[in-house]
Amino acid sequence: MEPVCLVIGAGAGIGGNVARRFALEGYHAVLCRRSNEQGLNKMVQAIRGEGGKASGFILNAVEENSIEDRIAAIEADIGPIEVFVFNLGAQTGNLGLEATSSKAFELGWRLATFSLFRAASVLCPRMEKRGKGTFLVTSSTAAMRGNPGQHSHAAAMGAPDTLGKLLGPERFQDLREKRGLEHDGLLLPERVADTYYHLSQQHRSAWTHEIDLRPFSEKPWWNS
Ligand SMILES: NC(=O)c1ccc[n+]([C@@H]2O[C@H](COP(=O)([O-])OP(=O)(O)OC[C@H]3O[C@@H](n4cnc5c(N)ncnc54)[C@H](OP(=O)(O)O)[C@@H]3O)[C@@H](O)[C@H]2O)c1
Structure with a gap:
């Protein structure tokens, strides 16, 4: 073989x-x-x-x-x-x-x-x-x-998905409490929305084609 x-x-x-x-x-x-x-x-x-x-x-x-x-x-x-x-x-x-x-x-x-x-x-x-x-x-x-x-x-x-849909409501809530909010371990959707807004306001002369948003103390949620 x-x-x-x-x-x-x-x-x-x-x-x-x-x-x-x-x-x-x-x-x-x-x-x-x-x-x-x-x-x-x-x-x-x-x-x-x-x-x-x-x-x-x-x-x-x-x-x-x-x-x-x-x-x-x-x-x-x-x-x-x-x-x-x-x-x-x-x-x-x-x-x-x-x-x-x-x-x-x-x-x-x-x-x-x-x-x-x-x-x-x-x-x-x-x-x-x-x-x-x-x-x-x-x-x-x-x-x-x-x-x-x-x-x-x-x-x-x-192949998009969201963390909430992927984990189910209970695990997602648990993760949010342990890693989200002030723990800086998860992206906060409302803060992501700030960036969406920023994008909507960009001038065409300085256009962003790719933004990679990550929380400050990111650790992969799937293996830690
Ligand atoms: N080439 C690039 O520079 C580049 C860069 C970034 C991303 N990509 C992405 O990478 C992917 C592949 O690119 P490639 O350059 O390798 O293209 P490719 O040479 O055309 O190869 C794609 C292959 O997929 C096969 N295929 C399509 N539908 C199929 C099906 N239902 N079952 C089995 N095989 C199927 C095609 O087979 P048949 O020809 O026999 O139908 C073809 O041989 C594309 O989605 C492309 O968007 C390409």
Whole structure:
């Protein structure tokens, strides 16, 4: 059995190049993409031509059990997936908000967010059992920065949630009392609102494209 680097969304861009890089470092690269079998085979052959090990599979990530079954088959036939790269292009077109249909928005979410959840649900427990594994997710500038026509893409790549929704009301309240308010360990929404206001007042000549707000004594809430 060989250590595997699985790339879901292995096109000619980031995905194919990441697969090649890992193959040249000694992993068996498994490249998966939705269409263009010829292009897929070409990438696999190119990696093999350089002395790397590679396999390619056509897979449509939004189809039920597609990722789940592929992960199980790879681990049975090739080896443990030590590196997982989630690199789906979740572009559904450059559409303004009014032109973005619910169907298109949902497709973006199914592609980039729900598929990622499905992959993580199957693979992370296996990695945990082995005590190692790397899980990489390609995001996009659209997830960080406002972009006209990118509503579905931005939401899918950002997979947004809020702490309250994530933890449930009791745990959130507990965390707020222990770490929030004067403890400086959590962002206070009302203070965040100050920044929103500031943004609304910025002059176009001095425009902020990215703001990273963090509490003064931040510690990650998920592991401390
Ligand atoms: N390239 C950049 O400079 C850059 C920079 C920052 C962020 N990003 C983001 O990174 C992501 C990937 O970029 P990339 O350059 O690697 O693009 P890419 O070369 O087009 O690769 C994306 C791959 O995703 C596959 N895919 C799409 N839907 C799929 C599905 N339902 N099932 C299986 N595979 C599917 C495509 O397969 P098919 O082609 O066979 O349909 C394609 O091979 C994009 O979301 C992009 O916004 C890119």
